[in-house]
Amino acid sequence: xxxxxxxxxxxxxxxxxxxxxEILALxxxxxxxxxxxxxxxxxxxxxxxxxxxxxxxRIAITVLNALLGLPPxxxxxxxxxxxxxxxxLGVLGLLYTxxxxxxxxxxxxxxxxxxxxxQVIEDLHHEYDAQFQSLSxxxxxxxxxxxxxxxxxxxxxxxxGFGRAISEVGAVIIVGGNIDHLTRVMTTAIALETSKxxxxxxLALGIILLSIALIVNAVxxxxxxxxxxxxxx
Amino acid sequence: xxxxxxxxxLLSLVVLPLAANxxxxxxxxxxxxxxxxxxxxxxxxxxxxQKETGLTVNVVAVGTGQAIKNAERCDGDVLLVHAKxxxxxFVKDGFGIERFxxxxxxxxxxxxxxxxxxxxxxxxxxxxxxxxxxxxxLFASRGDDSGTHKAxxxxxxxxxxxxxxxxxxxxxxxxxxxxxxxxxxxxxxxxVLSDRASWAxxxxxxxxxxxxxxxxxxxxxxxxxxxxxxxxxxxxVQAGQKFVDWLISERGQNTIASYRVNGDQLFYPNAN
Amino acid sequence: MSKTQPPLLPISTHGLSLTxxxxxxxxxxxxxxxxxxITLIMGPxxxxxxxxxxxxxxxxxxxxxxxxxxxxxLNAEIRYDQAMVFQHPVLLRxxxxxxxxxxxxxxxxxxxxxxxxxxxRVGLSEKTKQPARLLxxxxxxxxxxxxALACTPRILFLDEPxxxxxxxxxxxxxxxxxxxxxxxxxVLFISHDIGQAKRLAEDVLFIHRGRVAEHTPASTFFTSxxxxxxxxxxxGDIVL
Numbered sequence: 001x002x003x004x005x006x007x008x009x010x011x012x013x014x015x016x017x018x019x020x021x022e023i024l025a026l027x028x029x030x031x032x033x034x035x036x037x038x039x040x041x042x043x044x045x046x047x048x049x050x051x052x053x054x055x056x057x058r059i060a061i062t063v064l065n066a067l068l069g070l071p072p073x074x075x076x077x078x079x080x081x082x083x084x085x086x087x088x089l090g091v092l093g094l095l096y097t098x099x100x101x102x103x104x105x106x107x108x109x110x111x112x113x114x115x116x117x118x119q120v121i122e123d124l125h126h127e128y129d130a131q132f133q134s135l136s137x138x139x140x141x142x143x144x145x146x147x148x149x150x151x152x153x154x155x156x157x158x159x160x161g162f163g164r165a166i167s168e169v170g171a172v173i174i175v176g177g178n179i180d181h182l183t184r185v186m187t188t189a190i191a192l193e194t195s196k197x198x199x200x201x202x203l204a205l206g207i208i209l210l211s212i213a214l215i216v217n218a219v220x221x222x223x224x225x226x227x228x229x230x231x232x233x
Numbered sequence: 234x235x236x237x238x239x240x241x242x243l244l245s246l247v248v249l250p251l252a253a254n255x256x257x258x259x260x261x262x263x264x265x266x267x268x269x270x271x272x273x274x275x276x277x278x279x280x281x282x283q284k285e286t287g288l289t290v291n292v293v294a295v296g297t298g299q300a301i302k303n304a305e306r307c308d309g310d311v312l313l314v315h316a317k318x319x320x321x322x323f324v325k326d327g328f329g330i331e332r333f334x335x336x337x338x339x340x341x342x343x344x345x346x347x348x349x350x351x352x353x354x355x356x357x358x359x360x361x362x363x364x365x366x367x368x369x370x371l372f373a374s375r376g377d378d379s380g381t382h383k384a385x386x387x388x389x390x391x392x393x394x395x396x397x398x399x400x401x402x403x404x405x406x407x408x409x410x411x412x413x414x415x416x417x418x419x420x421x422x423x424x425v426l427s428d429r430a431s432w433a434x435x436x437x438x439x440x441x442x443x444x445x446x447x448x449x450x451x452x453x454x455x456x457x458x459x460x461x462x463x464x465x466x467x468x469x470v471q472a473g474q475k476f477v478d479w480l481i482s483e484r485g486q487n488t489i490a491s492y493r494v495n496g497d498q499l500f501y502p503n504a505n
Numbered sequence: 506m507s508k509t510q511p512p513l514l515p516i517s518t519h520g521l522s523l524t525x526x527x528x529x530x531x532x533x534x535x536x537x538x539x540x541x542x543i544t545l546i547m548g549p550x551x552x553x554x555x556x557x558x559x560x561x562x563x564x565x566x567x568x569x570x571x572x573x574x575x576x577x578x579l580n581a582e583i584r585y586d587q588a589m590v591f592q593h594p595v596l597l598r599x600x601x602x603x604x605x606x607x608x609x610x611x612x613x614x615x616x617x618x619x620x621x622x623x624x625x626r627v628g629l630s631e632k633t634k635q636p637a638r639l640l641x642x643x644x645x646x647x648x649x650x651x652x653a654l655a656c657t658p659r660i661l662f663l664d665e666p667x668x669x670x671x672x673x674x675x676x677x678x679x680x681x682x683x684x685x686x687x688x689x690x691x692v693l694f695i696s697h698d699i700g701q702a703k704r705l706a707e708d709v710l711f712i713h714r715g716r717v718a719e720h721t722p723a724s725t726f727f728t729s730x731x732x733x734x735x736x737x738x739x740x741g742d743i744v745l
Contacts, residue, residue: 085307085467093467095308096262096293130564131595135656136585141611149598177262177293180276195412196271197437231638232598 005203012204024208027185030098030172031165034105038161042110043154046117047143051125061118067111072104076174079104083175096177101185104171109161116157121146124153152227155220163213260289261472264301264309266380267410269455270294272430272499277492278485285484286475296410298378304328304458307465310473312458315380315428320456328465329458333481336489336500337454340384342445343415343432344370344424352424358448359392366394369403371423375414376406380453385426388450428453430499455500457481480504512691513574513583513659515539520570521560522715523553531556531568532715542707543682543692545723549734549744553715554695555592558662561693562589574660588658592665594649596637601629601648604637608655615657627651628677643674650678654685661685663694667701679705699739703727711735713744 012020049061081087083095083103094100124146132142147154169187176183178192186209193202227233269275270292279290295303297314304312305328312329314320323329342352342361350370352361365372374396375382389396396404405423407414411431418425419439427435432443445451459477460468479485486502493499516538523531531553538544546554559565561572563579574583597604605620624630627647632640637648646666653661663682667675679701686692696702702709706723711732718732730736738744 084303085465087306090307090467096291128595128597130559131591133564134562134587134589134591135608135652136581136612138611145597145607177291179262179291179293180279182291192271194416195267195410197412197415197435199416199437201436230636232636 002203004200005207008200008204009207013208020205020208022181023184023186023189024212026098026183027166027187027209028212030101030185031105031162034102034109034165035158035162037102037106038110038113038165039158041106042113042161043117043147044143045110046114046157047121047146049114050118050121051129051142051146061115064111064115064118068115070108070111072108072168072170073174075104075108076171079107079171079175095175096179096183098176098183100175101172101183104175105165105168108168108171109165112164113157113161116160117147117150117154120150120153120157124150149232152224152233155223159217159220162216166213167209259287259472260291261310261469261476262291262293262308263311263313263476264304265292265294265313266297266300266315266455267294267412268315268381268428268431269313269500271410271412272428272434273494274430274489274492274500278488281488282476282479286479288472288475288479290476296375296377296379297381297383304460305464307460307467310460310469311476312460313455315453315455316383317454317456319380319383320458324458327463328461330461332456332458333477334503334505335455335457335480336486336502336504337452338429338500339446340381340426340451340453341429341432341443342424342426343418343441344444345422346440346442347422348444349422350424353444355445356447358388358445358450361445362388362392362394365424366392366396366399366403369399371403371405371421372396373414373418373421373423373425374404374406375411375426376408377410379410381411381426381428384453388426391450430494433494433497433499454503511659512541512689513577513586514541514691515573515575516561516660516691516693517573518557518560518570519573521557521572522569523556523560523565530715531560533570534712534716536710536717536720538691538693538708538710538720540707541686541689541691543686543694543705545702545706545709546693546695546712547697547702547709547735547738548712548718549738552712554712555664556715557712558589558664558693558695561660562587562662564589585656586659587662588653588656588660589662590646590649590653590664590666592668594645596640596645596648599637600634601637601640602633604648605652605655608652612656614655618655618657623651623655626654626681641671643670646670647674647677650681654681658685658690660691660693663692665695665697668697675701699727711738 049057079100080095082089083100084090085095137145167187169191172185173188173191176188178184178188186205190202190205193205224233275292282288282290293309297316297319300312300314301319301323303309312323320332324332342358350365350368352364355361374385400406407417411427412435414425415427415435416437419437419441457477457480459473462468462470481504486504489500489502490498518534518536521531521534522529534557546557548554556565560568563584572579577583597607601624602620605623609618609620624633627650629644629648632644637645640648650666667678682692682694682705694705708720708722709726710720711718711734713734718734719730721731727739730739734744
């Protein structure tokens, strides 16, 4: 079975299978766009939480950390109820579209990026804080400086978000509907092939998904190694 | 070949999901049972529908129970399921306009070759279920309020057996779709009720085979209903009607009849 | 170099106290620094020297007592006119020049303070593109000093800036501190190095057990200290 899967994966890739490429492209588009939005929201929120002192800050961080455990199915359900025609945002007609999948993934991974970047920047804040106070660094400049100086550590947080987005199935299958040529992505295709009992094809798709993750992680690893050499981590 | 620039990638990131939304204007959403999808029927007929009517049909395949609930929330234009009583209630409650018989096939009981309950070759489904219950042979149930699940419960009732008391013992409710339940059954060697189409197209049969078939109680009727715009103003009335009309037309019915897996016909059209 | 503004003098504290977990780290510390030039802050380890500087620089939030600069309590404007070099320099994870550009980017600084000019002054012209955190200890401290000088401070705090540095770096740092003094910057310099103190000090503030043990001109401090603690310290005894 496992050998079959590797052979099948190779066959799909070598043939440059049109359907596979379509699914793969949609997976990458949906998860990349979700990642982009989550980074724009999550990084500044994480940084602000890390360096601000206000009542309820600890509670906010605890809640954010708890959101890391959000089950994708629950996120899918919430977004489904919001986007359903009979839901509050139903008029937008977004259910069963790639946009709905992007929204679900944003909800799922923004807390991951926020919470992880908060931890990373808290550590850096510990080191920089007195110096920044001494230099009278304005708040916005400080936030940007933290984000920039933590960039190589933050990549790990961003990567964790991307990994979660590209690999989750529970949320996108509910809000996307796994519609052929419209909302089918790698994970929902794997779920479908599994339910058809086509385990070798399902596993082959899984192998391809894993290969992408491996490539992305390898690139980041190389970047981080270089950064370490420069003492930038 | 074309080169990919960062800007092009970013542009496609933003534009493509939006473009996909726009494309929906020419399309409808069908809330469907899983068996019609897993059996490959849609892959066969939808390109023909597209060619002949210009309609893009987007299928959301879930269990019949969930499909009906989704349609009641207006998240679909057409409902295609197999649970006649629930379908009639859907229409009576005003969510659907009119129900049409579309096609039928039948349910079968599949199980391991070793056949621990000795039901192989039986035609009488009531007798077969009684033997399974008495021998406490493993039986996997969908347990998900799907059309197949409803049919299965109806069959147990006909045999005067309440298997839910043995839930977690020999009666295993997976709470999953047909495919997942078949995978589970094969994994643990349990008998399972499946529609013939899903079984025929299932790729992970192991040493499983059909043991019980041919009883009139195993009849499996599929119906198609257009969602009522009175309840769901957003529904695409004309496009939905176009699809239903095509399905029950002579052309549509012949197309359904011509779908074969390994030479076997899986669905028998019976629209009036 | 253009002239800096007049120093914010006198610098005074009254009843400055800080207690952490029942220990009085600063104990009703009173001082009055009115003279310009370099004030050396000396005293045994744990006496409260660094804490005093941090209080004067506003890095400790809630000390009891008063701190005044030319009669004014410490505020954001006064802090903007101060700079501090820590014993262990904190440098950004960037190149040498980027560390300076960061400060020059948001502060209204002296137009003569270009990255190149500042790096030339601290002898780092050859290292502009290097990652700052890969410099040697002495080079890192010189960069930190360049960054402090880029702020054109009216008061410069130095917390043991040359402890365990190479002699060339010590020499250069002392030279730059003297140049800053000559341009009118008031300097408060913590050091354990008696030779260095003799080279630099106008006056010496000797801190012992969270209080000012004595505050005397350098000319008399090293020859005839008043307090027992300072006498013991200068003679090389261990002072607790």
